Amino acid sequence: MSLSKQERPEDRLSALNFLGGHLKIAVSKPRPQFRFNFSKRKMDFGLNVKQFFTSRIGKPKEEKIVEEFFVEEEEEEKFQWLELPDNLREIIVHQMPLQSRINLAATSKGEREFVKQMKVECKLFAIEDLGRRTTNLLRYPDLHWKVFARSGKRFFLNFMCDWQHDIAVCFCEERRPFYGVCPSTKVYWLTPAGNIKKTIIPNINAYDLAVVTARHFFSMITEDCKRASVALSGWPEEIFEIPELQKSYVIGSSYDDVESIHKTYDFFEPYSFDVYMHKTAMKYIWPFSLLSVARYGLRDWMVMRRNDRILCDAMLDKDLRILILHDSFVSVDKMNQFIDKWSNGGVSDKFCWWAISTHCHVEVEEVIDQLPITYVGEKYGPKYTVPKESKSKKQKPIPLVRMVKYKVQSLVNRETIGTLYIRDKMVLFANAGQCPKIDEFGLITYTSRSGVNETQF
Amino acid sequence: MSVENAPVVDVDEAAIPVEKKMYYRFESNDKKEFRVSELAIQQSETLNRLVEAMGYTSEDVENKPAIAIENIDGKTLKLVFQWCEHHKGEAIPVDDGSVPKIVEIPEFDAKLMDIDNGLLFKLIWAADYLNIVQLLNVSCKKVANMAQGKTPAQLRRVYLLPSDEEDEAAKRAAQEAQDPRAREVEEEFEERKRQGGNSFF
Numbered sequence: 001m002s003l004s005k006q007e008r009p010e011d012r013l014s015a016l017n018f019l020g021g022h023l024k025i026a027v028s029k030p031r032p033q034f035r036f037n038f039s040k041r042k043m044d045f046g047l048n049v050k051q052f053f054t055s056r057i058g059k060p061k062e063e064k065i066v067e068e069f070f071v072e073e074e075e076e077e078k079f080q081w082l083e084l085p086d087n088l089r090e091i092i093v094h095q096m097p098l099q100s101r102i103n104l105a106a107t108s109k110g111e112r113e114f115v116k117q118m119k120v121e122c123k124l125f126a127i128e129d130l131g132r133r134t135t136n137l138l139r140y141p142d143l144h145w146k147v148f149a150r151s152g153k154r155f156f157l158n159f160m161c162d163w164q165h166d167i168a169v170c171f172c173e174e175r176r177p178f179y180g181v182c183p184s185t186k187v188y189w190l191t192p193a194g195n196i197k198k199t200i201i202p203n204i205n206a207y208d209l210a211v212v213t214a215r216h217f218f219s220m221i222t223e224d225c226k227r228a229s230v231a232l233s234g235w236p237e238e239i240f241e242i243p244e245l246q247k248s249y250v251i252g253s254s255y256d257d258v259e260s261i262h263k264t265y266d267f268f269e270p271y272s273f274d275v276y277m278h279k280t281a282m283k284y285i286w287p288f289s290l291l292s293v294a295r296y297g298l299r300d301w302m303v304m305r306r307n308d309r310i311l312c313d314a315m316l317d318k319d320l321r322i323l324i325l326h327d328s329f330v331s332v333d334k335m336n337q338f339i340d341k342w343s344n345g346g347v348s349d350k351f352c353w354w355a356i357s358t359h360c361h362v363e364v365e366e367v368i369d370q371l372p373i374t375y376v377g378e379k380y381g382p383k384y385t386v387p388k389e390s391k392s393k394k395q396k397p398i399p400l401v402r403m404v405k406y407k408v409q410s411l412v413n414r415e416t417i418g419t420l421y422i423r424d425k426m427v428l429f430a431n432a433g434q435c436p437k438i439d440e441f442g443l444i445t446y447t448s449r450s451g452v453n454e455t456q457f
Numbered sequence: 458m459s460v461e462n463a464p465v466v467d468v469d470e471a472a473i474p475v476e477k478k479m480y481y482r483f484e485s486n487d488k489k490e491f492r493v494s495e496l497a498i499q500q501s502e503t504l505n506r507l508v509e510a511m512g513y514t515s516e517d518v519e520n521k522p523a524i525a526i527e528n529i530d531g532k533t534l535k536l537v538f539q540w541c542e543h544h545k546g547e548a549i550p551v552d553d554g555s556v557p558k559i560v561e562i563p564e565f566d567a568k569l570m571d572i573d574n575g576l577l578f579k580l581i582w583a584a585d586y587l588n589i590v591q592l593l594n595v596s597c598k599k600v601a602n603m604a605q606g607k608t609p610a611q612l613r614r615v616y617l618l619p620s621d622e623e624d625e626a627a628k629r630a631a632q633e634a635q636d637p638r639a640r641e642v643e644e645e646f647e648e649r650k651r652q653g654g655n656s657f658f
Contacts, residue, residue: 077573077574077615078574078614078615078616078617079574079577079578079600079603079615079616079617080574080575080578080617081616081617081618082616082617082618083578084578084581084582085585087585088581088582088585088593088597091593091594091597092597092600092601093601095560095594095597095598095600095601096601096604096605097605100601100604100605100607103604103607103608103609103612104604104609104612104616106609107609107612107613107616107618107620108613108618108619108620108621108624109621109624110624111618
């Protein structure tokens with residue numbers, strides 16, 4: 001008897017299948033094994049020997065099987081689900097974590113349609129190229145270990161966190177330069193139980209699949225998705241066209257070029273904007289800059305560097321509320337100018353704060369040059385470094401860095417006092433009464449419309 | 458100062474005006490009577506409105522017959538009133554139509570709902586009928602918890618859900634029962650097909 005589609009759980013269990021509705025997922029079939037299975041032959045040989053010595057070598061194998069077979073199944077209590085009216089079933093489904101909803105949707109067509117109507121409250125949505133940002137993947141160590149340890153592949157991560165569980169899906173595209181583009185995509189899916197499942201979807205590349213899935217995710221979450229993070233190369237229009245994404249409160253991004261950052265900011269005008277510019281900075285940091293020079297030519301590289309610096313400085317000319325820039329090119333002069341402008345009443349009242357770290361050394365004296373400031377105090381804390389995974393090498397002692405705090409006096413209103421922190425390569429300036437909490441380790445804890453957030457400098 | 462060392466003050470209890478608590482009497486459909494405090498009734502929007510509309514005094518409550526609740530049996534009603542008495546005076550969550558927030562089942566409620574699924578089913582119905590928002594939330598949460606960690610096959614068994622094939626078969630049977638002529642046509646069509654006829658008409 002052939003198994004019907006419903007009786008193959010792997011067909012139904014996939015979150016993608018559920019989310020996509022019509023998206024067909026082909027389950028990877030085991031490859032034909034041509035080599036000899038020596039282990040099996042050994043086992044056969046052992047069994048053959050046993051046949052002659054059954055009286056001496058323990059019980060025959062059949063008896064054991066019979067014992068295992070007659071393990072009594074626990075009786076499950078039945079609940080008359082279908083007897084409940086729709087409004088009560090709706091309440092129950094809303095109380096279910098996402099994984100249970102997916103499983104319920106997989107039981108029958110009717111339930112699938114019923115569950116699909118109900119939206120999920122989403123705290124955070126992310127679509128990220130793992131070559132650009134991996135901080136969110138670190139939330140799932142098992143998945144990180146599984147997919148990130150492999151080189152020569154391109155990964156995209158989609159995940160969403162509902163109010164009880166996370167669903168993380170990772171799309172992997174194998175790069176085979178001599179065989180052209182790989183037509184299929186491996187999908188690693190982390191279930192809330194912590195298991196990693198893998199499926200292969202043919203005839204679609206990882207990026208397209210990540211975009212398709214992002215759309216499906218957004219179609220099933222409530223409109224007020226609290227936070228979103230987009231980290232892709234360039235300015236992917238197909239992602240930014242998703243209307244629900246525009247309602248997100250925090251847009252965290254990571255881009256190759258500064259122009260895309262400007263474009264994204266102008267498009268969303270977010271309340272808070274958190275950008276990692278490490279990829280951009282790499283182009284100008286020795287010795288990686290050599291690669292960029294070789295790629296673009298020295299003249300073009302210098303023009304590009306100059307433009308990027310100007311564009312970075314221009315970020316502070318925008319109508320800001322909360323801005324967080326990691327590894328940026330914003331010059332110390334520009335920061336000084338902004339604070340001076342604020343003290344002269346030239347900055348909008350909406351402004352809350354910005355925290356900017358640069359890839360160059362920051363001189364405290366240059367930042368506070370000719371500003372109406374008062375020294376408040378200083379603290380020392382360890383410099384933030386990414387811990388190394390290899391334990392064989394001796395870890396260098398972490399150097400201490402100074403964090404100094406100043407009060408900045410407004411020249412327009414004597415009662416308005418801003419706050420300025422300078423720590424290592426990071427400068428934080430906050431409007432009166434808007435300063436976030438920062439500790440000596442460089443961890444900034446702040447409250448935005450989406451709730452309490454943290455960022456590390 | 459510890460509680461033991463605190464000075465004891467004699468209070469003339471008769472001097473304090475004590476508001477007399479009113480207990481309403483309700484009757485289930487299997488003629489079981491329950492006495493429920495006025496404060497506990499406030500948890501149920503339906504009963505609260507009913508009692509307000511009736512305008513009973515404390516004498517009426519004793520003299521007039523118990524208020525009959527036709528749709529709920531005694532066993533379920535006992536659970537409902539136990540819950541209401543335990544949670545009396547608590548704030549009632551406002552249903553603003555948004556997605557329900559995280560619901561946690563308190564210890565008392567967990568013990569109360571340690572019942573078979575048949576009774577739990579009736580309890581949900583009763584909570585919905587009597588419009589007791591928080592009881593409905595916790596009982597629904599209990600049912601939602603049943604699904605946790607279960608595969609679709611297990612869910613089908615627990616929630617008594619038919620598979621797609623069973624569903625289709627049931628639909629077909631229902632259609633046939635409605636229209637016996639359709640079955641005849643279908644049989645005729647099958648027979649002609651077997652005979653090798655290309656066109657039916």
